[in-house]
Each structure stands twice: as structure tokens, then as C-alpha cells.
Amino acid sequence: MLAFQPGMVKAKEKSSFEGSAYADAYITALKKRKIAEHRIQWYVRWVRMFGSFIGSSPLEKQDSRSLDAFLLSLAEVDAVEAWQLEQAAEALKILFGDVMKRAWLPKWKPKTTKKQIDSFGDDSPSRREVAGGFRDTGGPFSHRGDAYAWLEERVKTEMRLRHNSIRTERAYLEWISRFITFNKGRHPEEMGEDEVRTYLEYLAMKRRVAASTQNQALNALVFLYRNVLKTPLEEIGEFARARRPARLPVVLSRKEVEEVLSNLTGTFALMAGLMYGSGLRLMECVRLRVQDVDFGNNQIVVRDGKGQKDRVTVLPIRYQTLLKEHLQRVRELFNADRAEGLDGVYIWSSLERKYPKASTEWGWQWVFPSKSLSVDPRTKTVRRHHVHENGLQKALKDAARQAGIAKRVSTHVLRHSFATHLIEGGYDIRTVQELLGHSNVSTTMIYTHVLNRPAVAVRSPADG
Numbered sequence: 001m002l003a004f005q006p007g008m009v010k011a012k013e014k015s016s017f018e019g020s021a022y023a024d025a026y027i028t029a030l031k032k033r034k035i036a037e038h039r040i041q042w043y044v045r046w047v048r049m050f051g052s053f054i055g056s057s058p059l060e061k062q063d064s065r066s067l068d069a070f071l072l073s074l075a076e077v078d079a080v081e082a083w084q085l086e087q088a089a090e091a092l093k094i095l096f097g098d099v100m101k102r103a104w105l106p107k108w109k110p111k112t113t114k115k116q117i118d119s120f121g122d123d124s125p126s127r128r129e130v131a132g133g134f135r136d137t138g139g140p141f142s143h144r145g146d147a148y149a150w151l152e153e154r155v156k157t158e159m160r161l162r163h164n165s166i167r168t169e170r171a172y173l174e175w176i177s178r179f180i181t182f183n184k185g186r187h188p189e190e191m192g193e194d195e196v197r198t199y200l201e202y203l204a205m206k207r208r209v210a211a212s213t214q215n216q217a218l219n220a221l222v223f224l225y226r227n228v229l230k231t232p233l234e235e236i237g238e239f240a241r242a243r244r245p246a247r248l249p250v251v252l253s254r255k256e257v258e259e260v261l262s263n264l265t266g267t268f269a270l271m272a273g274l275m276y277g278s279g280l281r282l283m284e285c286v287r288l289r290v291q292d293v294d295f296g297n298n299q300i301v302v303r304d305g306k307g308q309k310d311r312v313t314v315l316p317i318r319y320q321t322l323l324k325e326h327l328q329r330v331r332e333l334f335n336a337d338r339a340e341g342l343d344g345v346y347i348w349s350s351l352e353r354k355y356p357k358a359s360t361e362w363g364w365q366w367v368f369p370s371k372s373l374s375v376d377p378r379t380k381t382v383r384r385h386h387v388h389e390n391g392l393q394k395a396l397k398d399a400a401r402q403a404g405i406a407k408r409v410s411t412h413v414l415r416h417s418f419a420t421h422l423i424e425g426g427y428d429i430r431t432v433q434e435l436l437g438h439s440n441v442s443t444t445m446i447y448t449h450v451l452n453r454p455a456v457a458v459r460s461p462a463d464g
Contacts, residue, residue, distance in 0.1 A: 029098040046091040175220035249416040263399035277316030279418035291363035311437040
């Protein structure tokens with residue numbers, strides 16, 4: 001992804017900063033601070049964007065909550081990096097401190113990382129007030145003006161009608177925006193199969209993207225023309241496809257698994273243990289709900305897994321005691337949230353209409369909730385979401401490094417190891433297929449190629 005540039009998100013024509021008495025004084029303050037000449041335009045751009053963000057509301061009436069809301073809207077743009085959030089915060093501090101002399105500014109501690117943004121403040125009332133007041137100004141279409149506002153809203157509406165995840169929604173919007181940029185800003189209604197084919201070939205030949213990346217771009221454009229513009233693409237024809245290399249999965253031995261798990265502590269140790277012991281994907285583990293853990297039958301029900309499929313897998317007896325103790329702590333956090341009157345956990349909108357109280361019931365809560373509150377990017381509701389997956393990924397890599405394992409260890413390696421060790425233990429391929437949730441047994445068959453003894457028992461001549 002290209003680095004975010006100030007010009008990528010243009011401030012609206014009418015901004016509280018434009019034409020104000022502070023504009024000239026702000027430039028003077030920047031020079032007094034000895035901000036480099038080539039960076040001044042960046043600082044001015046951030047302040048203009050803030051002026052556009054608050055609309056017609058006067059600058060004089062803004063406080064730290066407005067600044068926090070603005071930084072949150074920037075953080076929701078995937079292309080905005082941490083250093084740019086820091087620069088935006090510094091630009092606002094100079095405006096409200098050096099120029100406007102606001103007394104509250106010294107107490108303001110800007111949140112300039114994605115993790116800090118998620119927590120969004122320390123006291124609940126201000127969180128709710130700000131979350132209910134800010135507008136969504138980020139996103140890949142925000143710099144294209146009102147001409148594309150309808151297109152973006154229609155894409156979001158069509159995807160939410162089909163219950164697509166917000167990750168898929170953001171990815172599709174990003175690909176559509178890149179497609180438009182590649183064609184020099186032409187509207188998709190003016191283009192068709194030829195432009196789509198040319199863009200896909202550009203991704204494969206010039207950008208050299210992976211096959212999965214090219215397929216995602218294709219899916220996004222097919223969705224756009226079929227479901228949004230209602231003009232399905234005809235035969236695209238032959239085009240250069242990115243090659244999908246045939247790779248074997250990385251698998252840890254049983255001893256290596258134990259060494260990695262022994263270097264993990266707390267919640268991450270429990271999560272990694274469940275991923276290995278149950279064959280869970282990363283997000284399947286992160287999104288587990290209390291009611292999906294069945295201690296009586298020693299099983300875990302995976303809801304809405306890959307391909308929006310449910311399945312049942314085994315719950316390791318080894319982790320049941322630890323999991324019960326963990327859920328007791330989660331129950332205390334849940335009771336505290338209810339006492340504080342926070343909004344309930346996220347559930348599907350259709351389910352919420354059918355069961356209005358489900359979001360505040362214990363069974364629907366996350367097994368691994370976040371320590372901090374966050375803002376729902378769709379409804380702007382402040383609630384407690386599940387933990388972020390990055391924490392477990394980083395902890396697992398650190399654990400593998402401490403164990404001295406040179407393999408490329410990721411969370412998905414635990415799933416690979418689960419399948420391989422089951423086959424090594426004598427379980428048939430169909431059973432493993434069901435536990436993994438594979439649609440086709442050929443996908444599961446790959447694990448037979450990484451066993452110490454393949455399907456045809458071959459003994460090396462060196463061991464003769």
C-alpha cells in the first residue's frame with residue numbers, strides 16, 4: 001500500500017480554519033518553531049482537514065474530545081501511518097497552544113498509535129459523547145469528492161446486506177479506489193471488461209502481486225459491476241494471471257510445539273494452546289464466544305468460519321481448567337461493564353432485531369475480550385470488542401525466537417501442526433477434514449506430504 005500523503009484526503013471547500021484569523025498566525029507559529037519549509041504544507045493540510053472535520057463548528061468551541069475524534073477518524077484510514085498521526089497531533093497542538101492559547105491543551109495527551117486509538121480515552125461519558133458526534137471522513141473515496149459518495153455508500157450497503165465482514169468491505173473499497181486511480185479517475189460506469197482485464201494484467205506483470213491478491217482484486221471488481229452498478233461483466237477473456245506457487249505448509253514437531261507454548265504466558269498461552277489443540281484459525285480463536293465452548297462434550301463450535309461455515313472441533317482436556325479460570329475473570333469484567341451501562345457485545349444486526357437483549361447476555365460475550373473499549377467503525381457505538389489478533393501473532397513469533405526455532409512460525413503453523421500430528425496419530429483423512437472445516441479433502445491431503453513417513457513408506461538409502 002502506498003504511503004498516505006496529505007493530498008490524498010482533501011479538505012472540503014468550507015472549513016472552519018480557512019479564512020479565519022488564525023491562518024496567517026499559524027504559519028508564523030510554524031516558522032517560529034523552525035518547522036522545515038517542506039513540512040509546513042503538511043502541517044497546514046492536517047489543520048485544514050481538522051477544519052473540514054468539524055464543519056461549521058467554530059474553532060473556539062473545540063476541546064480535546066474533538067481532537068481525539070479527529071485522530072480516530074484518521075486512524076481508521078488504513079494508509080495513515082503512526083508517524084503521520086503524530087504529525088497531525090503536533091500540528092493541532094501548535095494551533096491550539098501557540099496560536100489560540102487554549103488552557104486545556106497542556107493536559108491533552110494525544111493518542112497517536114492504533115492501539116491507543118482503540119482505547120479512545122479514559123472516562124466513559126466523554127467516549128460516548130465524542131463517538132456519537134464525529135463523522136466518518138476517512139476511507140479510500142474521501143478524497144474523490146461528492147461524485148463518488150453515492151458509489152461508496154452503495155458498495156457498503158450491498159456488502160452489509162450480504163453480511164460481509166468489515167475487513168472484506170474495506171478491502172473491496174480499497175481495490176475499487178485503486179482501479180479508479182489506475183484509470184486516471186474515470187468512473188466505473190464509463191469502463192468495462194477491457195479496463196478490468198488491463199488492470200488485472202498490470203497487477204500481475206508490473207506489480208507482481210500474489211495470486212490471492214489478484215483474485216481479491218478481481219472479486220472486488222466483479223462485485224462492483226454485478227451488485228452495485230447492476231451491469232455484470234461479460235467474458236473478461238484471457239489475461240495474465242499471477243502464478244500460485246505450490247508450497248508445503250510449515251509444521252512444527254511435537255517437541256517444538258511444546259517449546260513454543262512454554263515460552264508463552266497468560267491469555268496468549270491459552271489462545272495458542274487452543275489453536276494447536278483444536279486446529280482453530282487465528283480469527284476463529286479470537287472471535288470465540290462463551291456459548292460456543294462446550295465443556296460437557298469436550299468440543300468447540302466454530303461459528304461463521306471461513307466461507308461462513310459452522311463446524312465442531314475438539315476441546316483439549318489439557319486446557320479446560322485454565323479456560324474455566326479465564327472465563328471467571330472474563331465474567332467479572334462483563335459484570336463491571338453491565339454495571340457501568342456500556343453497550344453490549346457486537347452481534348449481527350438481524351440477530352439483534354430478533355433477540356434485542358442478546359448483546360448483553362453472558363453467552364454471547366467474547367471468550368477473549370479486549371482490555372480496552374473501542375468504537376464500532378460502522379455504528380460508532382462504544383463497546384468492548386475482542387482482543388486484537390496482532391498481539392498473539394507477535395507473542396508467538398517472540399516465543400519461537402526464544403525457543404531457537406528457525407522456521408517461519410506463525411499462528412497458522414499451529415493449525416498445520418494440529419492436522420499433521422492427528423494424521424501421524426493414525427486418524428483418517430476424512431476426520432481431519434471435518435475438524436479443519438475443509439470443503440474438499442484434496443486441501444487436507446497436503447498434510448500427508450509433510451509427514452515423517454509419507455503415504456508410501458520410503459526409507460532413505462542413507463539409513464540402510
